[in-house]
Amino acid sequence: xxxxxxxxxxxxxxxxxxxxxxxxxxxxxxxxxxxxxxxxxxxxxxxxxxxxxxxxxxxxxxxxxxxxxxxxxxxxxxxxxxxxxxxxxxxxxxxxxxxxxxxxxxxxxxxxxxxxxxxxxxxxxxxxxxxxxxxxxxxxxxxxxxxxxxxxxxxxxxxxxxxxxxxxxx
Numbered sequence: 001x002x003x004x005x006x007x008x009x010x011x012x013x014x015x016x017x018x019x020x021x022x023x024x025x026x027x028x029x030x031x032x033x034x035x036x037x038x039x040x041x042x043x044x045x046x047x048x049x050x051x052x053x054x055x056x057x058x059x060x061x062x063x064x065x066x067x068x069x070x071x072x073x074x075x076x077x078x079x080x081x082x083x084x085x086x087x088x089x090x091x092x093x094x095x096x097x098x099x100x101x102x103x104x105x106x107x108x109x110x111x112x113x114x115x116x117x118x119x120x121x122x123x124x125x126x127x128x129x130x131x132x133x134x135x136x137x138x139x140x141x142x143x144x145x146x147x148x149x150x151x152x153x154x155x156x157x158x159x160x161x162x163x164x165x166x167x168x169x170x
Contacts, residue, residue, distance in 0.1 A: 016053045021096040023133060026066065030094025032103055032159055034059045035126040036166035042119040048109035051118060052102060059098055066091040123160060128160035 008016065021027060036054035041106050053064040070087030071080065078086065107116035134155025138148040 021093055023136065025095040027093030027097035028133065030059060031097035031126060032162050033062055034098035035123060035163040038101065038105070038122050039163060039167040040170050042115055045115060048105055048113065048115055051115060052109065054106045054167055056102065059094065062090050063094050066094060077131050097129065100129050107115045123163070126163065127156045127160055131156035132152055
């Protein structure tokens with residue numbers, strides 16, 4: 001007979017919730033893609049609300065493409081409904097990961113920040129989320145604090161570099 005499972009503390013439940021939504025390949029990809037869309041929209045929009053609309057709509061299109069690809073490859077095995085539901089669950093991180101950046105942009109729009117300053121704030125938010133994800137990855141590997149900090153910085157820098165590459169391509 002197995003031992004009864006211990007209930008998780010509130011903090012452990014919060015960490016698990018965030019881990020599922022932000023610590024997936026789809027979430028990291030979504031975060032970087034959203035930041036790239038913001039950088040592209042920065043050149044073509046008049047205000048922050050247009051940046052939010054353009055970047056969010058583009059991310060939703062990528063999310064739909066992700067769900068479609070997942071459904072197409074899995075429906076023969078699991079059926080259409082289950083494959084679609086699993087595709088949505090798997091790709092939801094793409095949408096969740098953009099939330100901190102969207103909140104920064106909404107704040108910028110509400111306070112009248114210029115589009116270029118809003119873009120810069122969004123990039124800092126992206127950098128911070130990537131740094132937290134990098135720190136967490138090194139913490140899970142039981143790395144020392146200096147290695148975790150270096151890993152966090154390197155992860156964030158690499159992510160922002162990828163955003164800049166995407167911008168340069170477009």
